Amino acid sequence: xxxxxxxxxxxxxxxxxxxxxxxxxxxxxxxxxxxxxxxxxxxxxxxxxxxxxxxxxxxxxxxxxxxxxxxxxxxxxxxxxxxxxxxxxxxxxxxxxxxxxxxxxxxxxxxxxxxxxxxxxxxxxxxxxxxxxxxxxxxxxxxxxxxxxxxxxxxxxxxxxxxxxxxxxxxxxxxxxxxxxxxxxxxxxxxxxxxxxxxxxxxxxxxxxxxxxxxxxxxxxxxxxxxxxxxxxxxxxxxxxxxxxxxxxxxxxxxxxxxxxxxxxxxxxxxxxxxxxxxxxxxxxxxxxxxxxxxxxxxxxxxxxxxxxxxxxxxxxxxxxxxxxxxxxxxxxxxxxxxxxxxxxxxxxxxxxxxxxxxxxxxxxxxxxxxxxxxxxxxxxxxxxxxxxxxxxxxxxxxxxxxxxxxxxxxxxxxxxxxxxxxxxxxxxxxxxxxxxxxxxxxxxxxxxxxxxxxxxxxxxxxxx
Amino acid sequence: xxxxxxxxxxxxxxxxxxxxxxxxxxxxxxxxxxxxxxxxxxxxxxxxxxxxxxxxxxxxxxxxxxxxxxxxxxxxxxxxxxxxxxxxxxxxxxxxxxxxxxxxxxxxxxxxxxxxxxxxxxxxxxxxxxxxxxxxxxxxxxxxxxxxxxxxxxxxxxxxxxxxxxxxxxxxxxxxxxxxxxxxxxxxxxxxxxxxxxxxxxxxxxxxxxxxxxxxxxxxxxxxxxxxxxxxxxxxxxxxxxxxxxxxxxxxxxxxxxxxxxxxxxxxxxxxxxxxxxxxxxxxxxxxxxxxxxxxxxxxxxxxxxxxxxxxxxxxxxxxxxxxxxxxxxxxxxxxxxxxxxxxxxxxxxxxxxxxxxxxxxxxxxxxxxxxxxxxxxxxxxxxxxxxxxxxxxxxxxxxxxxxxxxxxxxxxxxxxxxxxxxxxxxxxxxxxxxxxxxxxxxxxxxxxxxxxxxxxxxxxxxxx
Numbered sequence: 001x002x003x004x005x006x007x008x009x010x011x012x013x014x015x016x017x018x019x020x021x022x023x024x025x026x027x028x029x030x031x032x033x034x035x036x037x038x039x040x041x042x043x044x045x046x047x048x049x050x051x052x053x054x055x056x057x058x059x060x061x062x063x064x065x066x067x068x069x070x071x072x073x074x075x076x077x078x079x080x081x082x083x084x085x086x087x088x089x090x091x092x093x094x095x096x097x098x099x100x101x102x103x104x105x106x107x108x109x110x111x112x113x114x115x116x117x118x119x120x121x122x123x124x125x126x127x128x129x130x131x132x133x134x135x136x137x138x139x140x141x142x143x144x145x146x147x148x149x150x151x152x153x154x155x156x157x158x159x160x161x162x163x164x165x166x167x168x169x170x171x172x173x174x175x176x177x178x179x180x181x182x183x184x185x186x187x188x189x190x191x192x193x194x195x196x197x198x199x200x201x202x203x204x205x206x207x208x209x210x211x212x213x214x215x216x217x218x219x220x221x222x223x224x225x226x227x228x229x230x231x232x233x234x235x236x237x238x239x240x241x242x243x244x245x246x247x248x249x250x251x252x253x254x255x256x257x258x259x260x261x262x263x264x265x266x267x268x269x270x271x272x273x274x275x276x277x278x279x280x281x282x283x284x285x286x287x288x289x290x291x292x293x294x295x296x297x298x299x300x301x302x303x304x305x306x307x308x309x310x311x312x313x314x315x316x317x318x319x320x321x322x323x324x325x326x327x328x329x330x331x332x333x334x335x336x337x338x339x340x341x342x343x344x345x346x347x348x349x350x351x352x353x354x355x356x357x358x359x360x361x362x363x364x365x366x367x368x369x370x371x372x373x374x375x376x377x378x379x380x381x382x383x384x385x386x387x388x389x390x391x392x393x394x395x396x397x398x399x400x401x402x403x404x405x406x407x408x409x410x411x412x413x414x415x416x417x418x419x420x421x422x423x424x425x426x427x428x429x430x431x432x433x434x435x436x437x438x439x440x441x442x443x444x445x446x447x448x449x450x451x452x453x454x455x456x457x458x459x460x461x462x463x464x465x
Numbered sequence: 466x467x468x469x470x471x472x473x474x475x476x477x478x479x480x481x482x483x484x485x486x487x488x489x490x491x492x493x494x495x496x497x498x499x500x501x502x503x504x505x506x507x508x509x510x511x512x513x514x515x516x517x518x519x520x521x522x523x524x525x526x527x528x529x530x531x532x533x534x535x536x537x538x539x540x541x542x543x544x545x546x547x548x549x550x551x552x553x554x555x556x557x558x559x560x561x562x563x564x565x566x567x568x569x570x571x572x573x574x575x576x577x578x579x580x581x582x583x584x585x586x587x588x589x590x591x592x593x594x595x596x597x598x599x600x601x602x603x604x605x606x607x608x609x610x611x612x613x614x615x616x617x618x619x620x621x622x623x624x625x626x627x628x629x630x631x632x633x634x635x636x637x638x639x640x641x642x643x644x645x646x647x648x649x650x651x652x653x654x655x656x657x658x659x660x661x662x663x664x665x666x667x668x669x670x671x672x673x674x675x676x677x678x679x680x681x682x683x684x685x686x687x688x689x690x691x692x693x694x695x696x697x698x699x700x701x702x703x704x705x706x707x708x709x710x711x712x713x714x715x716x717x718x719x720x721x722x723x724x725x726x727x728x729x730x731x732x733x734x735x736x737x738x739x740x741x742x743x744x745x746x747x748x749x750x751x752x753x754x755x756x757x758x759x760x761x762x763x764x765x766x767x768x769x770x771x772x773x774x775x776x777x778x779x780x781x782x783x784x785x786x787x788x789x790x791x792x793x794x795x796x797x798x799x800x801x802x803x804x805x806x807x808x809x810x811x812x813x814x815x816x817x818x819x820x821x822x823x824x825x826x827x828x829x830x831x832x833x834x835x836x837x838x839x840x841x842x843x844x845x846x847x848x849x850x851x852x853x854x855x856x857x858x859x860x861x862x863x864x865x866x867x868x869x870x871x872x873x874x875x876x877x878x879x880x881x882x883x884x885x886x887x888x889x890x891x892x893x894x895x896x897x898x899x900x901x902x903x904x905x906x907x908x909x910x911x912x913x914x915x916x917x918x919x920x921x922x923x924x925x926x927x928x929x930x
Contacts, residue, residue, distance in 0.1 A: 006517075006591035006805040008510050009576055014589050016596070017505035017603070024506065036862045038839050038869030040482035041489065045473050045622050046511055046578075046608065047531070052471075066512070069532040069574045071612055076551065079569065083548030086541065104544065108573060109534045111474055113511075124479050126471035131481070133883065135872060138482070143511065147536055157510050170872040172855045179859065288852055292859050340471040374503045387753055390637045394644065394757050397501045404503030407600060407635040418598065 011148070011156030021372045026357060027141055030161060030184045034139040037180040039163050042138040044120040046113055046145075053112040056119050056339070064146045066156075067109035078107035113145035117162045118336065118349075125166055126340035135167040141354070153359055161328075164349030166337055171281055174314045174332065175288035177350040181328060182294040184352060185318065189366040193320045193327060195297040198304035199282050200311050200331075202265065205275025206302070209268065210252035216244050220252065221305040227256070228303065260302035262286075278313075285314060306331060316350060323360060328352040374404035376426040376461055377419045383409040388432040392454060399458040412449065416441055426461055430454070476613070476621030486837045491822060492606055495626060495649045499604040502645040504628050507603040509585040511578055511610075518577040521584050521804070529611045531621075532574035543572035578610035582627045583801065583814075590631055591805035600632040606819070618824055626793075629814030631802055636746055639779045639797065640753035642815040646793060647759040649817060650783065654831040658785045658792060660759060661766035664747050665776050665796075667730065670740025671767070674733065675717035681709050685717065686770040692721070693768060725767035727751075743778075750779060771796060781815065788825060793817040839869035841891040841926055842884045848874040853897040857919060864923040877914065881906055891926055895919070 008014055015023065031041075053065060070078050082104035114120060117140045125136065141161045150156060163180055165173040178195060185193055207220045219242035223235050230238065232253050239249035255268045262282060269275030282300060289295050297318075306315040306329055313332030320327055330350035337345040361367060376396065380389040386407065393405040404424060406415070412429050419427045420443060430438040438457050441449045442464060452460050473479055480488065496506075518530060535543050547569035579585060582605045590601065606626045615621060628645055630638040643660060650658055672685045684707035688700050695703065697718050704714035720733045727747060734740030747765060754760050762783075771780040771794055778797030785792055795815035802810040826832060841861065845854040851872065858870040869889060871880070877894050884892045885908065895903040903922050906914045907929060917925050 005514070006588045007514075008588070008592070009512050009514050012510035012512060014510070014592065015506075015508040016589075016593065017507065020506040020508055035837060035839075036865070036867050038842075038858075038867065041480075041485040042482065043480040043485055045477035045479070047474050047477060047610065047622065049470070049472075049474050063536075066576070067534040068578070069534055069570065071528075075570075075573075079544060079547045079551055079573070082544045083551075086544055086548075105534065105540075108540075108544070111531070113533070120479075123471045123473070124481075127473070127479065128481065133887070137869070145512065157512065165872065168872040170851055172851050172870070172872040175855060176858075176870065176872070288855055291856065372500060374500075377503075386635055386637050390640060390753055391756065393503075393641075400501070402501050402503060404602070405637070405641065407630065407633040407637040407641070422598070 011150035039139040047111045066113040068111035139163045159354040161352040161354045169346045171284040174285045178294045179292040181350045196301040199278035202278035205272040212248045225305040262300040374402045377404045379406040379410035476615035504604040531578040533576035604628045624819040626817040626819045631812045634811045636749040639750045643759045644757040646815045660762040663769040664743035667743035670737040690770040727765040839867045842869045844871040844875035
């Protein structure tokens with residue numbers, strides 16, 4: 001057959017055993033914590049109807065969505081109509097595919113690859129009404145696809161790891177997702193992270209109290225978000241450059257003060273009903289989290305803005321020193337889940353950034369040593385003894401050991417070398433016949449091999465685990 | 466926002482918690498066995514270059530492949546050229562997209578969704594040469610996508626569950642994948658299955674010895690495969706209807722005999738070098754499997770044909786009573802893995818039919834009772850006591866219990882009802898204040914609730930696990 005280029009598509013990766021063992025470990029820790037918090041597993045198809053996805057992620061999202069070609073006659077018809085589209089002056093093929101101005105793409109494609117886990121959750125809530133509990137607590141760990149420009153740590157296929165509570169407005173929900181997320185990270189060995197908490201209504205109250213025009217809210221949020229990096233003067237400059245007048249900018253920076261603690265903000269917003277309520281909700285979450293693992297990591301941060309229009313209540317973000325960006329975040333988004341059911345459905349969630357967590361854990365070598373690797377590699381010295389090696393491997397497997405039988409003859413030195421490369425701690429080679437001996441070598445001990453009677457190999461290895 | 470149809474795409478399903486817990490259980494059992502056999506995990510991207518996939522699955526496969534729309538200018542150019550294609554007489558859009566006669570689809574699509582796990586494995590072997598051990602033992606459990614007509618138990622998105630050894634011609638490999646597959650099924654509770662074994666060269670030898678023309682081999686295989694169902698006369702009839710002459714048909718059925726045991730076939734093929742070698746290889750696998758869990762289930766079946774040209778050596782298939790089709794199968798395929806590297810790479814594997822395994826286990830109720838469900842549901846009687854309920858939930862979680870805190874007030878009867886629906890065995894409701902009491906109720910016991918001091922709830926529940 002012809003040779004073809006064997007690389008995976010741009011922006012995607014093969015996950016080889018070494019990486020995958022780490023990934024499985026992290027996912028299992030997270031899954032275990034989520035289950036202990038009473039979250040239920042959910043999985044949705046990788047492909048969704050294009051109409052389910054279109055218009056949900058803004059224009060950029062529609063552009064970055066992978067779309068799946070129609071099949072059969074619909075495709076033939078689609079090509080004809082798409083070509084007409086192109087021939088018309090002003091027709092755009094790669095344009096908006098939303099409801100008001102459909103481009104030609106919907107003519108050619110009827111499905112899209114999952115872009116996140118939130119829109120599918122909203123669809124599930126609508127599709128399975130009556131079958132799900134009125135308060136539905138789910139976790140979902142699945143890949144999503146975005147045709148983004150690939151870069152360092154940015155992929156076109158990556159996992160999201162979401163936990164959400166749908167159907168409750170109680171602050172207990174905020175506390176629960178914060179405690180669960182904190183516990184995941186703590187169990188994985190993170191000790192230095194901050195779980196920043198803020199509230200969208202508090203940000204809005206600050207902006208209103210500073211008398212910044214509502215249409216400048218996003219600009220103001222972007223500027224506030226930079227306080228940590230650019231300082232107070234920098235924020236004022238940013239506000240000014242975004243068309244906010246000097247008085248409003250000055251008022252906003254005064255409201256925030258030198259160190260915007262919750263009590264200071266509370267004082268400033270005492271007369272703003274929405275602001276006061278937001279403060280009360282943050283306090284409620286903080287009080288609930290007292291005594292949980294989240295207490296140690298949670299801190300109020302009046303400058304946390306967390307993206308654009310999506311959130312309606314408390315917002316969270318996890319940061320670690322020396323890493324730009326976050327390890328995850330979330331918040332309350334009461335307007336989104338009802339998009340398919342047409343009902344008002346409150347919701348609050350937390351998304352852990354699995355890929356980033358893996359990057360940091362890799363850099364800081366935070367994985368346990370064994371990590372699901374085989375306990376022992378087994379091979380015969382002579383090809384003829386392969387059946388005997390297989391029988392030994394089966395016996396060891398019967399004892400619960402993970403055994404990597406190499407199906408060919410090995411010189412002891414070569415087998416040791418292989419085991420070292422694969423980080424397998426023990427090696428057994430055997431020679432049947434006159435001597436009938438199994439020889440055993442373990443990494444990290446003195447390089448002397450020891451002969452062990454066949455029937456004692458399992459006991460010996462178990463004692464060393 | 467506008468209401469859209471909330472169903473997932475045709476042929477796909479949302480996996481709700483109840484189903485997913487079963488699925489996770491089965492996958493974990495399989496994964497554990499595979500790891501004990503020294504197989505390493507591998508995952509590949511859901512999307513592959515179209516050129517990687519095209520022409521690998523025959524014309525039907527190319528038709529059933531989901532293809533991903535090109536993006537940006539390449540798509541615009543593609544539509545123009547595809548429209549020209551359509552305008553030309555005889556141009557086919559939905560046609561072969563292989564190398565010799567490209568249709569218009571490659572103009573519109575550059576990626577395809579993974580169609581199986583074998584072509585990606587072959588690509589990985591070529592892409593990561595030098596980074597993988599010379600004998601690579603991997604398992605891979607991931608979904609694949611096929612635009613097949615959906616039907617009962619046939620989906621457009623379904624999981625494959627493959628284990629393969631690449632780089633060895635030893636029969637130990639056949640024994641190892643058969644033992645691993647048998648152990649997976651045995652651990653899942655299957656006791657009645659048969660692991661049928663045959664050999665492609667043995668089938669070829671039978672066909673040659675019966676003097677059936679080589680170009681009729683596929684026809685002969687299809688007919689032989691039906692012996693179980695249609696009997697000896699039926700097979701002769703099938704052979705005749707497929708253009709095989711009466712003498713050859715008679716010779717073939719005579720070679721098979723009444724009950725084609727391996728020793729009988731051995732006798733018949735004594736003078737056929739390829740046939741005799743095939744018999745020897747089957748015997749070697751049987752001998753290796755003696756003493757393993759596979760011994761109980763393995764039986765030679767001269768009529769097992771297992772699909773078309775793919776396999777080159779031993780072939781296997783697992784069947785259970787009362788289920789049409791198989792629970793899995795595999796074999797040696799020495800010509801396939803080298804397709805991207807241009808080298809000869811021997812390989813042998815076993816694919817477990819995860820979806821079918823789940824169907825049978827569902828029908829026969831083969832799952833353990835608890836299956837990762839929450840240990841206990843907790844709720845307050847009064848909304849005000851939610852914080853106290855949260856604190857109790859956190860305490861129980863700290864003790865390792867899986868706790869489903871309901872974030873709203875529940876009447877005890879309603880909470881019991883919820884727990885019954887969700888198959889949660891225990892329920893705790895609490896009322897703080899004057900009484901400060903937690904009340905506990907367990908399914909299956911007498912319906913009397915008992916009051917338990919808050920600090921003893923964890924102990925009580927643990928004692929009941």
